[in-house]
Amino acid sequence: MALNANDRAIAGFTMACHSLVHWFETSIPIFLVVWLTEFDVGVTLFGIVVALGYAPFGLGALPGGILADRYGTRPLILACLGGMSLAFLVLAVANSIVVIAAGLILWGVAASIYHPAGLSLISTGVEDRGTVFAWHGIAGNAGIALGPFVAASLLIFLEWSVVAALLAIPGVIAVLYGLRAEFDPTAAVADDSDAGPAEALSPAELVENTRTLFASAFAVVFVLVAFEGLYYRGTLTYLPQILRDLPAIESLALPTGLEGIQPGDYIYVGLLVVGMAGQYTGGKLTNRVDPDRGLAAIFVVLVALALAFIPITAAGVGLGAIIALCGALGFFLFAIQPFYQNAVAIYTPPDARGLSYGYTYLAEFGLGSVSIALGGFVLGALSRTAFFLLIGGFAIGGGVFAGALLVGRGRFLNGSGRSEAKADD
Structure with a gap:
């Protein structure tokens, strides 16, 4: 069964975003190889630094989902894309392990938003969820593979700081695309009696x-x-x-x-x-x-x-x-x-x-x-x-x-x- 226009629009937007989350994520271990030489520090210390970046990627998932319910999925996903791109620009100008840590933490905070917001968008906006979830997963894996491939290839010819800046460009393009994309984020629940903006949960x-x-x-x-x-x-x-x-x-x-x-x-x-x-x-x-x-x-x-x-x-x-x-x-x-x-x-x-x-x-x-x-x-x-x-x-x-x-x-x-x-x- 062919996807309707709204399903296709959401699929395109979420597939692009999902692939970019993992594009950035899996390029970091490639940079780690270079940073270990560039900054002349041990693998134990750099392991802690990289962990500081990856930890918010998961720790922020819960508040990310709560914020998506309150402010809507599109704004949160766009914030994710913009934040990740900015983080890699910070890495591009890093001249110390402290700045590297700051860039990685910024990336982790921004990236944490995507999965709860993206999955929520698909679940509420897409009629054929099974098909879109399948392609959404494949897009994520494409980003997982392309991130380190592109990073490793560019590092053969360019300085790592230049490569970090270049990797941020697709994220900027995705933000521009997301601002123009047209879709109904609640199309799949439009007929439900409980449809409508979700209220934010109180702490209790x-x-x-x-x-x-x-x-x-x-x-x-x-x-x-x-x-x-x-x-x-x-x-x-x-x-x-x-x-x-x-x-x-x-x-x-x-x-x-x-x-x-x-x-x-x-x-x-x-x-x-x-x-x-x-x-x-x-x-x-x-x-x-x-x-x-x-x-x-x-x-x-x-x-x-x-x-x-x-x-x-x-x-x-x-x-x-x-x-x-x-x-x-x-x-x-x-x-x-x-x-x-x-x-x-x-x-x-x-x-x-x-x-x-x-x-x-x-x-x-x-x-x-x-x-x-x-x-x-x-x-x-x-x-x-x-x-x-x-x-x-x-x-x-x-x-x-x-x-x-x-x-x-x-x-x-x-x-x-x-x-x-x-x-x-």
Whole structure:
């Protein structure tokens, strides 16, 4: 079924914005490789600095959702785009680690707005939500892949400060596009008796709704998403640095040697491209596989992949094995995301959906950012083996809670928290 004009307009706007959020997000680890050389500081300290930037990305999701309800989704998304672009312009003029930290924190605060606001816009404005959510996810993965690819490619020829400024340009263009785009943000709920601007929750209402939400199966979902976020953020932050130090990849170093960029960065980008297939496959499987089963199975795979990196990085293995392992990691790292998004829809009541997604991204990007500081410490003070044991431990934790969700499925689904989302998926 073809999308109507309003659906197409919202799809185009949110796809552009979603891709840019991750365009900026995943270019940061590429810059980290350069900054470690440029500012001559240890990986532990820079891990803390980068964590300060990524933490608001998740911590701001909950207030971002509340602000979107109060002021509307379009203004909040435009503020997100403008803030992210400004943050990278700050990075472009940075001459110290303090300014780098300021730019990253600004980026994290601005970026935190998008997911609750963007998902809210789709849920209230789009008739064919399933199709738009699918393309929205693919656009996000496209940004995830293109950000580091473009950054790594430009760094071969240009100074990192110039590259940071250039990466901000698409964000400025998206702001101009968003100001001109025409769509009805409430078209999908226009006929509902309760349609209309949502009132902002009072502090007492927020506390009460939160208490009700965490007394349901959502509490289990929240914790397993936090473990997935720890795995996701720690892996994607430090894998470029780990890959570039492997003998099989060092032997393929670019002749120019400019800015420390190596072919390992392109293997990292390839991992993110494969993630697009994982995201699409995972989304399709949510129509056939219950989220608890899918989550439990993929967490088992993620444990195996983390442990597989230990011999791969410790021994002088060939390039083919490294590429294959990175490809598998990229596929499953993103295949798991539609399953936890579907779990939120199934295990929460409709009237708490916005709040539940705010908490979900608080867990994914906020609590998940803790692994940046932990990972930096482990890599700096211990070893790569210890790092991947830590990452594998996060997947084990997620798997335990996915198992709890699976074992308690009947009780959870028969409880008051069950929604009608499953029938719509």
